[in-house]
Amino acid sequence: MWITNFLTSSIGRKLIMSLTGLFLILFLTVHLAGNLQLLWNDGGESFNSYAYMMTHNPLIKLIAYGNYFFILLHAFVGILLYFQNKGAKGTKYAVSTNASASWSSKNMALLGTLILAFILLHMGDFWLKMKMGEGWINEVDSIALGHPVKDLYEKVNYSFSQLWIVIVYLVGLGVLALHLSHGFASAFQTLGLNHKKYTPMIKMLGKIYSILIPAGFAIIPLYVYFFK
Numbered sequence: 293m294w295i296t297n298f299l300t301s302s303i304g305r306k307l308i309m310s311l312t313g314l315f316l317i318l319f320l321t322v323h324l325a326g327n328l329q330l331l332w333n334d335g336g337e338s339f340n341s342y343a344y345m346m347t348h349n350p351l352i353k354l355i356a357y358g359n360y361f362f363i364l365l366h367a368f369v370g371i372l373l374y375f376q377n378k379g380a381k382g383t384k385y386a387v388s389t390n391a392s393a394s395w396s397s398k399n400m401a402l403l404g405t406l407i408l409a410f411i412l413l414h415m416g417d418f419w420l421k422m423k424m425g426e427g428w429i430n431e432v433d434s435i436a437l438g439h440p441v442k443d444l445y446e447k448v449n450y451s452f453s454q455l456w457i458v459i460v461y462l463v464g465l466g467v468l469a470l471h472l473s474h475g476f477a478s479a480f481q482t483l484g485l486n487h488k489k490y491t492p493m494i495k496m497l498g499k500i501y502s503i504l505i506p507a508g509f510a511i512i513p514l515y516v517y518f519f520k
């Protein structure tokens with residue numbers, strides 16, 4: 293069947309990595325924009341109301357389930373590709389441009405595995421506790437919504453008041469930066485976007501993205517730890 297041929301072919305797997313990777317890049321951008329509300333000095337009103345909307349809107353819930361599936365698919369197919377490349381002599385999935393990109397490109401599977409471990413820890417601390425019943429995260433009245441909501445703002449502040457958690461996040465975000473520094477441009481390359489003018493632009497955009505997004509996330513634990 294064409295679908296099994298596609299999923300077992302090298303180009304099919306690379307295409308899955310590229311498309312799921314681009315979706316995850318989009319998720320990271322939206323997740324950071326929402327999380328930056330943690331820095332607002334409003335006692336968590338905007339962040340908590342936002343988190344409530346994100347977890348109760350049926351369309352966003354559907355996208356969230358897609359997101360979990362894409363994370364797992366990206367990790368699973370990435371591991372398959374790793375073993376496939378290890379087995380094949382001479383063929384490499386990675387396309388390297390310079391010395392630092394080539395280290396990341398050769399270690400995408402290791403970096404990805406570390407990011408998966410980070411996501412599991414991260415979701416275990418915030419997402420899972422939010423989904424569990426009473427007693428894990430307090431409730432607080434939302435002025436905007438007019439009813440009580442989970443006080444995720446307080447939970448995030450509590451987590452980032454602990455130095456070891458801040459360090460785990462900073463290491464995780466450093467690993468994410470390395471993964472993105474190769475992954476961003478590679479995703480476009482797999483889609484066949486090879487152009488004299490646009491390819492260098494995408495590579496540059498990838499470099500900027502891979503620094504700005506993890507740095508944006510890193511501001512949150514650092515700000516909470518040092519200034520709250």
Ligand code: HEM
Nearest residue numbers: 323327343346356411414415418419444448509510512513
């Ligand atoms: C300072 C950094 C971060 C903070 C404060 C933060 C905060 C949160 C919070 C409060 C939740 C649970 C509520 C919700 O679903 O929106 C969450 C969920 C999640 N976070 Fe983060 N996050 C951070 C960084 C990251 C990074 C770097 C990744 C990925 C590499 C990530 C991946 C996820 C995922 C996959 C979920 C589940 C989303 C969903 O249910 O739709 N987060 N995060």
